[in-house]
Amino acid sequence: MNRSSYKITRPDTEIRGLVDYFWEGEVCLDSTRQTSFEYLAPASTAVDLIFFNKGYFKDSLSEKTIAQNGIIYGQKASFNRYSTTSKQATIFGIKLKSSFVFHMLRVPASEITGHQVDLRTLLGCSGDRLTELILSSHSMEEKADTFTRFLKGQQREVQTKFRALEKLIASVDFLAEPSEISNQLGSFFLSRRQFERDFKTLTGFSVRKFSRLKRFELFFQAIQSNQLTSSFTQAAYQFGYYDQAHLNRDFKEFTGVSPKRYADTFLR
Missing domain, CATH: 2.60.120.10 (Jelly Rolls)
Known part of the structure; x- marks a missing residue:
């Protein structure tokens, strides 16, 4: 076994x-x-x-x-x-x-x-x-x-605005540049303050924090399932990070270890 x-x-x-x-x-x-x-x-x-x-x-x-x-x-x-x-x-x-x-x-x-x-x-x-x-x-x-x-x-009925917000979040490319993500989300709201409140009500995070976490999750899923086909340096760019140092900082903040340490410790 x-x-x-x-x-x-x-x-x-x-x-x-x-x-x-x-x-x-x-x-x-x-x-x-x-x-x-x-x-x-x-x-x-x-x-x-x-x-x-x-x-x-x-x-x-x-x-x-x-x-x-x-x-x-x-x-x-x-x-x-x-x-x-x-x-x-x-x-x-x-x-x-x-x-x-x-x-x-x-x-x-x-x-x-x-x-x-x-x-x-x-x-x-x-x-x-x-x-x-x-x-x-x-x-x-x-x-x-x-x-x-x-x-x-x-299951209960949910306000239309939250259903619409869910669909919007599901359609966003969280590997894009932060400004592009902001543009994609910006098409939804009339009041930025109200949008931020609704977004946090639905997801538990601010737009900025949620975007960082989604980017990390996509990379983490790739490394966990052995789907990375390139070095960490190349992968950093593929997953929307500025460079490998940026990737390493986020990865360590959200896991406590570097990508290499995670792969060596938990994937063998």
């Missing part, structure tokens, strides 16, 4: 506006000579909903053990590192768009930026029930189906 495994499944078309994907990770230290497993969670524009099926993880920075289920980890501009010494640890997660917070929970996404909150606090008894149903499901597919049914039963 491998030391760790990771798989994802895509959501139904109906909920893709709120859910990026479902995922499941398993660590099996009893089949290796390793005594611990470490995971780096970079800065992200997305929201994570996490359930621990087996074992536990520890926050490597705070040393706190993390085992509570049904926790929403808000979008963030910082990174976390988690580790486990459990012989077996299994996690089920749901990668949510930041707009999920506003659409489903009826609170601005900015209220949970950088924070963690459990489903009971957000949804009351229905949050407890959802947690129980997901934990009692036997497979990743069953868990995904359970959440999908819940979400479909909870």
Whole structure:
């Protein structure tokens, strides 16, 4: 058995506006000579909903053990590192768009930026029930189906301006020059101040911070999936950075390590 495994499944078309994907990770230290497993969670524009099926993880920075289920980890501009010494640890997660917070929970996404909150606090008894149903499901597919049914039963009408803003954000090329990104977004608003407020309500970030994070995420996805076909210097230009130093600064701010260190430590 491998030391760790990771798989994802895509959501139904109906909920893709709120859910990026479902995922499941398993660590099996009893089949290796390793005594611990470490995971780096970079800065992200997305929201994570996490359930621990087996074992536990520890926050490597705070040393706190993390085992509570049904926790929403808000979008963030910082990174976390988690580790486990459990012989077996299994996690089920749901990668949510930041707009999920506003659409489903009826609170601005900015209220949970950088924070963690459990489903009971957000949804009351229905949050407890959802947690129980997901934990009692036997497979990743069953868990995904359970959440999908819940979400479909909870969806509400959203103001037209926020629907339009979502479509605009989805159409923006975040690898473009900052001025070009500003021009693309500028076609949407009448009042810059109101636009900034609505943007932060939906995404949890200012336009500038969100743009930086999206650029980083696109590069991070490429390096994580081994899709880079050039040196880091060339990749920096391809992903809209001024130079490699610019790339390195952003990457270290959002992960705590350089691109090379990340590749050497976490991708081998």
